Amino acid sequence: MGKWWRGIGVLAVALFAVNVVARLVIRFGFDGADTTAADRVTLGMFVVIGLILAGVAARWSHRRPVADWGPDIAAAIGVALALTMLVGPLLVGQSPFADSGDVFFAQIGLYLVATGAGVLLGYLLVTALGLDHRSRILKRYAEIKTAKPRRVVRR
Template identity: 75%
Template sequence: MRERWRAIGLLAVALFAVNVVARLIIRFGFDGGDDTTAADRVSLGMFVVIGLVLAGLAFVWGRRRPVGRWAADMAAGVGLALLLTVLVGPLLVGQNPFGGGAGTFFAQIWLYLAATAAGVLLGYLVLTALGLDHRSQTLKRYAEIKTAKPRRPVRR
């Protein structure tokens, strides 16, 4: 159980770190975010990196564990990272989390959830298409065991 929570915490910290790096790039690289086009590009890059991290993680975890287990772990990690990103992230660069209004606040949440869902879905679909997911491997082992046993003769 301890290893499971460690993995969830590391996932949340990694996703939050990607957000902090993006916020610092916007803050110091583009004069505090006055250039909205550059800030939008960095934010888009952040969402792409988050999606790719989760796609890779879904690919790796999906090979070793059943969907229910790794999906719950990933949902917990993403939830923690989302809370940190929305509530703590702006404070690190000297902004108010609710300073842009409710629309901006909830838009950030929906964009984050869309990027994470797209990443997880991409990773799992690639894994399933290649036949490397946990369920496919389990069914493959079952079929190999069943075909390896000699057939019993039927007595009449």
């Protein structure tokens, strides 16, 4: 049980760490008036988060069925999203609700789109290559069925 929570926690902390690094780069690397640079760093953050989740989804889908790892990734994304939205701004000296509610909910939407795209990309890539758990089981089943000699039925 502890090993199960450890994987979720490590993934959530990794996703949150990417956000913290992006916030610190924006805070100390650029002045407040340069919004295009901040937008580029934010876009890079979403790409890195998506790639991390694509790799995790590819690795976990290789070993386990989707029903086993799907809720784990969803829990990690939920925890990372809560940390990103509520704790992340506090680390750089801002309030989580400093901007309007529209900006707050837009950030949540963008985060969910980036994470969903990353998970989907990783899973679809592994599935297309036939390396996911289900494809490997079906391949093994087909090999076993074709390896058995045909039984002769007497009448």
